Amino acid sequence: MGKKARLIINGKSYELPIITATDGNDAIDISRLREETGLITYDPGFGNSGSCISSISFMDGEKGVLRYRGIPIEQLAEQSSFVETSYLLINGELPTSEELSRFSLLLNDHSLVHEDMRHFFERFPRGAHPMGMLASMVNALRAFYPEIPERSEEDEINKTFARLLSKLRTLAAMSYRISMGFPVVYPSYFLSYCANFLNMMFDSTVRPYVIDDDMVQALNLFWILHADHEQNCSTSAVRLVGSARVNLYAAISAGISALWGPLHGGANQAVVEMLQAIHDNGGNVAPFIARAKDRTDPFLLMGFGHSVYKNYDPRGRIMKDMCHKFLAGHNVYDPLLDIAKRLEETVLSDPFFIDNGLYPNVDFYSGIVLRALGIPLDMFTVMFAIGRLPGWIAQWKESREDERGKLHRPRQVYCGYEERDYLPLGMRHAADRGDNSDALFRGKVRVRRTNAHSAVAIS
C-alpha cells in the first residue's frame, strides 16, 4: 500500500494519498481536499505545489542538479547539439542517427516564413523591443499555418513542432535585420541550425559572414543550457494557457511574454545593464552590493538567486566556464567580465548572500557570452526564448497527452469585503470608508487565521 498523509482538522482525520516521485520530492495529493474538508491550500508563488506530473526535466535545487529526460546537463553540454537535445526533450529519447537526420531535414524544410509576415515587422515602431515583436509574431503564425487538430497523425504533430522550432529562429533573426534597416537573410540548406542563425543575423552582401566553428559550438551550448527547466514561470504560462486548449502558437506566445520579465529570462539583459552601470560608476561593486542588501531598497543583484536553486546553478557553472574559454580563445577582452568576476567573488564570501542561498544563476555570465557572439543587448532574451522553445513544446505536448489534465483554474483565499450594498453616486464620501477599504486600497489585507488545532502526519 502506498504512503499516506493524515490531516487532522478540528479533531477529524483525513487520509491523503502520497504520490511517489522517481527522484526529488514526493507529493501529498490534495486533489480531493476541498471536496472532503471544505478547505483549500494557500501557497503564494506555488513553491510547495506540484502543478503536474512530468517526466521531462528534473532539478534538485539544494544539490544543484539538472537533468533532461534523466541525462545530466553536464553530459549534454559536453556531448550533444541543440537539435539533438530538442529531439530528446520533445520525444523522450535520444535519436538514432537516422531519426536525427530526419528531424534536421524537417527543421530545414520548415525554416522559411511566409513572405507576408515581413509586412507585420515593418509596421512595428523603430526601437520596439524584440521580445514584444516575437510574442506577437509567434501568435500571428496561427493565421498563416494550421493548428494541430484534436486527433492528428504523429507526422502532422512533428511537422508543426519542427515548423515552430525552425521559424522562431528565422523570425528572431528577421526582427533584428528589419529593426536595423538591413535586408533579410534567408536560411540556407547548407548550414546547421545554429550556424544558420548566426548567418541570418550577420551575413551581408558587402561583407559575407564567415562561420566560426567555435561560435557555432558556443551557441549550441548556450541553447542546450536554456532548453528546459521544469515548471518555471514561462513554462507554467505555456501549460496554463495551453490547458484552455488554445493552439500551440498562442500558448508559446504566452510563454515568450512571461519570459520577458527581468526576474525570469529578461535577467540576461538586466545583468549586462547592471555590469555596465558598475563599470560606468568606476567599477566599484561595493555600493551595488550594499543596495542589494538594503531591504528598504527594491534593487536586486541581477543574475543572482533562484526560486529553486539554493546552490550554484549548474547551468551558471557551465556558462561561466564557457565564457572564460570562449573569450580567451578569441582574444576578446570584455571589461564587464572582470567586473562580473569581482562581483561574484565578493558576493560568494558575503554572509547576506550565503545565508539567503544566493548564487550566480544561468543569466549571470550568459550576457557576456552573447556580447562576444555579437548579439545586441535587446536580443538577449530572444536568445533565451529560442533555447527554451523545445522545453515549452515538450511540456505543452505532455500536458495535452495527460489524461489527468484539466483546465488550470486555481482557487483563491478571499480577504476582501463581506457582502455590502451598492451606494448611489451622490451618497459616496471617501471619508466614510472604513478600515477595511483603506487596507484594501493599500494592499494590506488582513488574513484571518483560524485557531483550529490542525496537524499533518505521514504514515
Ligand code: CMC
Ligand atoms: N539580490 C538581492 N536580494 C535577493 C536577490 C537578489 N538577486 N534574490 C533574492 N533576494 C532576497 C529576497 O528578496 C529574499 O529576501 P527576503 O527574505 O527579505 O524577502 C531572500 O533573498 C531570499 O530569496 P528567495 O526566496 O531565495 O528568492 P525568490 O524565490 O523570492 O526569488 C528570484 C527568486 C530569481 C526572483 C530572485 O532571486 C531574483 O529576483 N533574482 C534576480 C533576477 C534574476 O537573476 N533572475 C533570473 C533567474 S534564473 C533564470 C530563470 O530561470 O528565469
